[in-house]
Every structure is written in C-alpha cells, then in structure tokens.
Amino acid sequence: MSSEKKVIFLFLLLIALIVSCVYIHAPKLAKENEPAVSFEPTQLEIEPIINSPLNNINEENNKIEIEENNLNNENQQETQVIEVETNIEKKVEDSLENDTTDVVEEIIEPLLTTPAKYIRENNEKNIEDLSIDTQKLQIEINDYVKEHPVIFKRAGYKTTKKSDKTIKRVAQFLKDNPTIKMEIAGHTDAAGKAKVNQQISFARAQTVKNRLIFFGIDKNRLIARGYGEDIPIEPNSPNGYSKENRRVEFNIVEE
Numbered sequence: 001m002s003s004e005k006k007v008i009f010l011f012l013l014l015i016a017l018i019v020s021c022v023y024i025h026a027p028k029l030a031k032e033n034e035p036a037v038s039f040e041p042t043q044l045e046i047e048p049i050i051n052s053p054l055n056n057i058n059e060e061n062n063k064i065e066i067e068e069n070n071l072n073n074e075n076q077q078e079t080q081v082i083e084v085e086t087n088i089e090k091k092v093e094d095s096l097e098n099d100t101t102d103v104v105e106e107i108i109e110p111l112l113t114t115p116a117k118y119i120r121e122n123n124e125k126n127i128e129d130l131s132i133d134t135q136k137l138q139i140e141i142n143d144y145v146k147e148h149p150v151i152f153k154r155a156g157y158k159t160t161k162k163s164d165k166t167i168k169r170v171a172q173f174l175k176d177n178p179t180i181k182m183e184i185a186g187h188t189d190a191a192g193k194a195k196v197n198q199q200i201s202f203a204r205a206q207t208v209k210n211r212l213i214f215f216g217i218d219k220n221r222l223i224a225r226g227y228g229e230d231i232p233i234e235p236n237s238p239n240g241y242s243k244e245n246r247r248v249e250f251n252i253v254e255e
Contacts, residue, residue: 124253171215181254190240202226
C-alpha cells in the first residue's frame with residue numbers, strides 16, 4: 001500500500017473513532033449539563049377564606065338567626081307584659097265586681113220584714129224575700145189600711161160600711177197587680193180566751209176574703225188566716241184590751 005493511501009486510511013479511521021466517541025459520550029455530557037430540577041412538592045399557600053362568598057352567607061345566616069332570637073325574646077317579653085297587664089285588669093274587674101255586689105246588696109236591703117210567727121206555705125214568701133217594688137207596694141197598702149182600718153161590729157164578724165171602702169181599695173191594688181197573691185191576716189187583743197180569740201180572728205179574715213171576692217178578686221189569689229192574740233203590734237192594757245191589736249192585715253205573699 002502506498003503512503004498516500006495509508007494516510008487517507010488513517011484519516012478516515014480517526015474520523016470514525018471521533019464519531020464513535022461522540023455518539024457514546026454525548027448523552028452523558030448532556031445529562032451532566034442539564035439544570036437540576038426539584039420535584040419537591042410545592043406548598044401551596046392557602047389564603048384564609050374569610051372573605052369567601054360561602055363565609056359571607058354564613059355570616060348573614062348568623063345575623064338573621066341572632067335577629068330572630070332577639071325578636072323572639074322581645075315577643076316573649078311583650079307576651080309576659082300582656083299577661084301581667086291582663087292579670088292586673090282581671091284583678092281590677094274582680095274588685096269592681098265585688099264592689100258592685102256590695103252596692104247591690106246595700107240597695108236590695110229589705111224595706112220591711114215579716115215577724116217569725118206568720119205562716120208561709122208552698123210558694124208563699126215573707127215580704128223581705130220579694131222584690132223591692134213589691135215591698136214598696138206593701139208599704140203603700142199598710143199605710144192606707146193604717147189610716148182606714150177595717151172595723152167590725154162589736155163581738156161580730158161582719159164589717160161596717162165604712163170598712164167596705166178600705167176593702168174596695170185593697171181590691172183595686174190587687175187588680176192593678178194581677179200576679180200577686182195576698183194573705184188576709186186576722187188579729188185580736190188579749191181580752192178573753194186565746195182559743196176563742198184565734199177563732200174570731202180567722203172568722204173576720206174569712207169575712208174580708210169573701211168581700212174581696214165579691215169585689216172581683218179571684219179566690220185563688222187570697223189566703224185567710226187567724227193569728228188570734230199571738231202577734232200584737234202594741235202592748236195590751238192590763239185587762240188585755242187594745243184597739244190597735246184588733247186588726248186585719250193584707251200581706252203580699254207571692255208576686
């Protein structure tokens with residue numbers, strides 16, 4: 001082989017060697033020259049979500065809840081105040097009712113009363129148990145009869161003509177008040193025997209009842225009773241005589 005060919009051959013061999021070295025060592029060099037990359041996890045900075053929309057909603061809800069609680073408390077306080085006021089008003093009303101009752105009791109205090117010995121049967125009542133208007137009527141009758149008493153013939157049961165005027169007036173009272181019923185009560189003084197006096201008093205009461213019926217009064221509205229000498233309105237004389245105690249009364253017993 002000539003020298004020229006040897007040189008060319010060596011040159012080509014050198015080039016092949018260089019290419020082979022570059023091929024082999026180039027990747028290693030590239031790795032060494034690459035910048036180091038850190039794969040450590042990045043700590044993300046979590047900002048507080050104070051001003052996030054969700055937090056704002058929660059704050060609004062809390063405010064609403066607080067306002068509702070306050071409103072409920074106010075309503076409870078108002079309810080308590082109303083209950084207290086209601087209790088006070090009720091106590092005042094009860095007090096007024098009691099006062100009214102006292103006043104009414106004072107107003108309806110009886111104008112007159114019936115002595116204990118008078119007889120009352122069935123639906124009959126004492127005068128104090130009847131209405132004030134009826135009591136006033138009874139007083140009017142009593143006053144008239146006191147001024148114009150029923151008089152009987154001596155030791156008899158028949159009335160005088162003068163007494164008829166009184167009986168007619170009582171009949172008119174009954175006609176003007178058609179719902180009332182009346183007791184005709186006969187009384188005597190203490191002269192004579194008590195049994196006889198009782199019989200006389202009843203007979204005279206029965207005579208007056210018959211005269212009232214004669215003047216147009218229904219017999220069912222009249223009751224005749226004789227009390228004898230048991231219910232005097234004045235003291236009798238030592239001999240037992242008394243003009244005031246010899247009397248006939250017209251007592252309302254039903255209204």
